Amino acid sequence: MASPKKKLQxxxxxxxxxxxxxxxxxxxxxxxxxDYLVEEQGVxxxxxxxxxxxxLSLSVSERRRVAEEWVTKGRNKLDQVVIxxxxxxLKESQELAQHAAEIGADGIAVIAPxxxxxxxxxxxxxxxxxxxxxxxxxxxxxxxxxxxxxxxxRAEELLDGIQDKIPTFxxxxxxxxxxxxxxxxxxxxxxxxxxxxFGVDEQLLSALVMGATGAVGSFVFRDLSxxxxx
Ligand SMILES: CC(=O)N[C@@H]([C@@H](O)[C@H](O)[C@H](O)CO)[C@@H](O)CC(=O)C(=O)O
Numbered sequence: 578m579a580s581p582k583k584k585l586q587x588x589x590x591x592x593x594x595x596x597x598x599x600x601x602x603x604x605x606x607x608x609x610x611x612d613y614l615v616e617e618q619g620v621x622x623x624x625x626x627x628x629x630x631x632x633l634s635l636s637v638s639e640r641r642r643v644a645e646e647w648v649t650k651g652r653n654k655l656d657q658v659v660i661x662x663x664x665x666x667l668k669e670s671q672e673l674a675q676h677a678a679e680i681g682a683d684g685i686a687v688i689a690p691x692x693x694x695x696x697x698x699x700x701x702x703x704x705x706x707x708x709x710x711x712x713x714x715x716x717x718x719x720x721x722x723x724x725x726x727x728x729x730x731r732a733e734e735l736l737d738g739i740q741d742k743i744p745t746f747x748x749x750x751x752x753x754x755x756x757x758x759x760x761x762x763x764x765x766x767x768x769x770x771x772x773x774x775f776g777v778d779e780q781l782l783s784a785l786v787m788g789a790t791g792a793v794g795s796f797v798f799r800d801l802s803x804x805x806x807x
Contacts, residue, residue: 583656583657584747584770584772584790585622585657585659585683585684585716585718585747585748585772585774585791586772586790586791587622587791587792588620588622588791588792588794589620589622589623589624589657589659589774589791589792589793589794590614590618590620590622590623590624590793590794590795591623591624591627591628591629591630591776591793591794591795592610592614592623592624592625592629592630592647593629593630593631593795594626594630594631594632594635594643595607595610602635602639602642602643604642604643604646607646607647607650608650610650611647611650611651611654611655612654614655615654615655621654621655621656621657622655622656622657622658622659622791623647623651623655623657623658623659624659624661624686624750624793625643625644625647625658625659625660625661626640626643626644626660626661626662627661627686627720627793628722628725628752629795630643630661632661632663633663633664637664637669637672637673640662640673641673641676644658644660644673644676644677644680644682645680647660648680648681648682649680652681656683657683657684658682658683658684659682659683659684659685659686659718660673660677660682660684660685660686661685661686661687661688661720662674662677662685662686662687662708663686663687663688663689663690663708663720664690665690665691665692665693667704667707667708670687670708670711671707671708671710671711672711673685674687674708674709674711674712674715675711675712677712677715678711678712678714678715682715683715683716684715684716684717684718684747685708685709685712685715685716685717685718686717686718686719686720686750687705687708687709687717687718687719687720688720688721688722688725688726689701689704689721689726689728689730690704690726690728691725691726691727691728694726694727694728695728695730697730698730698734698735701728701730701735702735702739702742702743703742705717705719705743706742706743709743709745709746712745713745714745715745716745716747716748717743717745717746717747718746718747718748718749718750718772718774719732719735719739719746719748719749719750720750720752721735721749721750721751721752721753722750722752722753722776723753724752724753725752731755731758731761732749732751732753732758732759732762733758733761733762733765736749736762736765736766736771737765740769746771747771747772748771748772748773748774748790749762749771749772749773749774750774750776750793751773751774751775751776751784751789752775752776752777752793753776753777754777754780756780756783756784756787759773759775759784759787759789760787760788763787763788763789764788771790772790772791773788773789773790773791774789774790774791774792774793775789775791775792775793776792776793776794778792778794778795778796781794
């Protein structure tokens, strides 16, 4: 089973993908971005190509290059770089997962396919399992964001028995306002060492009270990072 060098916790910055005025990715500023996060915001974990990073609006080749640049520029500066590799195509998602492993990322996260949607837990788990299997040594996080995917399968239901199917499963990035579901995820998995990363900045205080072990956020990092470490 994949075990991260250190449990992913505290604040994880959801990075934007910097662009030039011509709509090309501005790779040249990613090094400065790493320094800004570490030195000015006190954040050493990042979540790349997610919602804030507009990963699903990038081509596979752009996603690969963005991931590479963050891993390279973050080396010896960042603690963990998690790459979102979700896609509508299982093959693309697997390619991105394998690539994340090859470049030395610290974890991968995957959203539910959102056009032809999984209609029940088993179908969703089977998709996630196939992606996770493409990077068998990398910690795997499920990215639950039902408002954007339209996949309403409750996270608590999904987590039940998930490590039997996905041995690399390490945690949940929970981007939903259903705190009852979030609380049940935490409560029913107390004996497991899962990371429970909350993704709605506006409700972070409540989520911390309910047992969030960290947050993936895109706002005011310094303030959130203090909250998450206390
Ligand atoms: C959907 C979204 O962008 N969520 C943000 C929040 O920081 C969000 O911007 C904030 O709560 C404002 O609604 C983060 O959780 C980052 C995130 O989910 C991502 O980039 O994948």
